[in-house]
Amino acid sequence: MIFSPYMIYCYYSGLRKANTSRSYSNSLLPDTLERNGVVFMIKETSNQLKAxxxxxxxxxxxxxxxxxxxxxxxxxxxxGLISLVVPKNTTGIVISYLTMLIAAIFSTLLQTGYEYLLLNMARGKQAQLKDLIYPFQTMPDHVILLAVRLFLLTLACMLPFFGGSIIFALFYQLLVSRIIMVLLLLVSLFLILKLTLDYSQIFLLYLDNPYLSCKEIMQQSKELMKGNRIRYFYLLISFFGISLLGVVSLGIGFLWIVPYMSMTEVEFYRDLINEHSQEF
Known part of the structure; x- marks a missing residue:
């Protein structure tokens, strides 16, 4: 296939090529473009997803x-129960870390259940409070393993900064050691940002494919986010203004802001998997 300049432009403008093995009518859907018999799916903007x-x-x-x-x-x-029950001694510190780990696992499962509730709402299905416990009932080990893998990868991304900190501790009197530490900190932050964007869809993918292996889910998330990292990052920072309103309202506004932000992220996921185009 010969790629014309227009097709290359479409690719780098954030257009997805649809499956061309089936026939299309001359009347294309509102979110598609056709060029030389190739159909491209136009990604929705942040404003469209928010709408x-x-x-x-x-x-x-x-x-x-x-x-x-x-x-x-x-x-x-x-x-709160953990802080009250755990004793304040050396043994208590060890127990505290273990109970904090349990609390983190519980929180991850519950947050994933919240996403399941929103996903059902977005798809026009009947959503209920019992959706919150869906991850507890359906392959909870996959949610836990995904969270653990993400945590370990985040630690790995911090290795450059840890190395820079060691260099600074050994040669703190040298200006170059400070420069190296700052540069390595920036490297770590970049790696963490890329990691966060690459695997931002893993829990939503789990909800659609709970029996897939963790490796497959993470690979799928990375594939989906290719060419979409900047778009997703822009979507996240676009909520900065409304988040300030939530702070100004002493947190009360977040009762509406959190569902709005989370639902928009769910719509972003649905756009990634071409679910919006199937609604026509």
């Missing part, structure tokens, strides 16, 4: 708000 999220939540905010409050309360209660 979808608002449309889904309009008149149905009570369920995600209630689920968010319930999730946060459950996590806070568990952490």
């Amino acid at each position: 979808r999220a608002r449309g889904t939540l309009l008149g149905h905010y009570s369920l995600p708000i209630g689920a968010s409050i319930l999730t946060t309360a459950a996590i806070l209660v568990l952490e």
